[in-house]
Amino acid sequence: MNNMYKDLVEKKAKLAVIGLGYVGLPIALEFAKGISVIGFDINAKRINMMRNHQDPSKEVDAKEFVGRDIEFTDSLEKLKEAKFFIVAVPTPVDKYNVPDLKPLIGASTTVGNVLKKGDYVVYESTTYPGCTEEDCLPVLEKLSGLKMGIDFKLGYSPERINPGDKKNTLKTVVKVVSGCDEESLDNIAKTYELVVDAGVHRASSIKVAE
Numbered sequence: 001m002n003n004m005y006k007d008l009v010e011k012k013a014k015l016a017v018i019g020l021g022y023v024g025l026p027i028a029l030e031f032a033k034g035i036s037v038i039g040f041d042i043n044a045k046r047i048n049m050m051r052n053h054q055d056p057s058k059e060v061d062a063k064e065f066v067g068r069d070i071e072f073t074d075s076l077e078k079l080k081e082a083k084f085f086i087v088a089v090p091t092p093v094d095k096y097n098v099p100d101l102k103p104l105i106g107a108s109t110t111v112g113n114v115l116k117k118g119d120y121v122v123y124e125s126t127t128y129p130g131c132t133e134e135d136c137l138p139v140l141e142k143l144s145g146l147k148m149g150i151d152f153k154l155g156y157s158p159e160r161i162n163p164g165d166k167k168n169t170l171k172t173v174v175k176v177v178s179g180c181d182e183e184s185l186d187n188i189a190k191t192y193e194l195v196v197d198a199g200v201h202r203a204s205s206i207k208v209a210e
Contacts, residue, residue: 004120004153005190008035008084011069015191016040016082018107020050020072022057023124023159024088026170029060030195032068038082039072040110047072059164076114084120084191085111087136088159091125099127101135108136112143115152122155122177122188129210132156153184156206157192171197178202178209 007013016038017028028039041047046056050072053065073079089103104125111121121140123132137148148154157177162168175196179185189200203209 004084004118004187008191009194011036013083014038014081015084015086016079017086017088018079018110019087019089019103019125020046020056021088021090022059023090024086025050025055025057025060026064027086027088027124027159027195028070029064029068030170032070034194035069037068037070038078039070040074040079041072042074042106042110044074047074076110079110080114080116082114083116083118084122085115086122086124087111088124091127099131101127101131104131104136105139108139109143112140115140115144115146117146117151119152120155120184120187121152122157124157124159126158127210129207132206132210149180153180153187154206155179155184155188156209157188158209170195174198175200176203176209178204178206180206 014036015031017024018040020039020041028037031037049056053062087107089107091099093099146152155178160173175192177189177192177200179188185202189202192200
């Protein structure tokens with residue numbers, strides 16, 4: 001399992017980004033400069049736009065799509081080809097600042113249905129401490145029948161993208177990363193170092209990163 005980073009760089013494994021909004025699409029396109037990427041969204045209309053080099057969020061220029069190793073899809077069959085999953089769905093909050101976890105649980109259900117032994121799942125969605133392990137992990141384990149740490153690896157890396165902010169971008173802000181163990185932390189950190197020029201900060205645990 002410990003060669004995930006190497007497999008991605010050598011294009012023996014594919015990375016999937018689930019949720020191609022203002023967070024997911026830029027990171028998917030950035031990764032697609034150097035590794036094979038599957039961009040997954042449940043909205044077929046949005047997928048068609050992206051296939052035509054249009055960003056539904058109007059944040060990314062058409063030229064950013066050119067020459068990238070990325071396939072846009074809403075198909076679970078296609079998603080199964082990935083070995084490293086990044087969940088970047090929005091977590092909207094209501095007027096009481098309570099996060100709506102529906103998109104996150106929906107994405108966890110999607111990943112749980114395609115998860116295989118040796119896979120990695122990293123959450124980027126902004127959540128409260130404990131959410132990844134208490135709310136998302138049980139969904140992954142239940143649907144896949146696999147156990148975290150034994151069969152697959154889990155990580156968390158909070159997204160730091162503000163819509164419309166051209167100065168503090170994915171590449172210029174240090175990225176906090178975490179994993180469920182040393183091995184996964186190392187692989188996740190190296191993978192993010194491919195796209196974050198400012199470097200990564202390795203947090204001691206998933207909860208600390210959250």
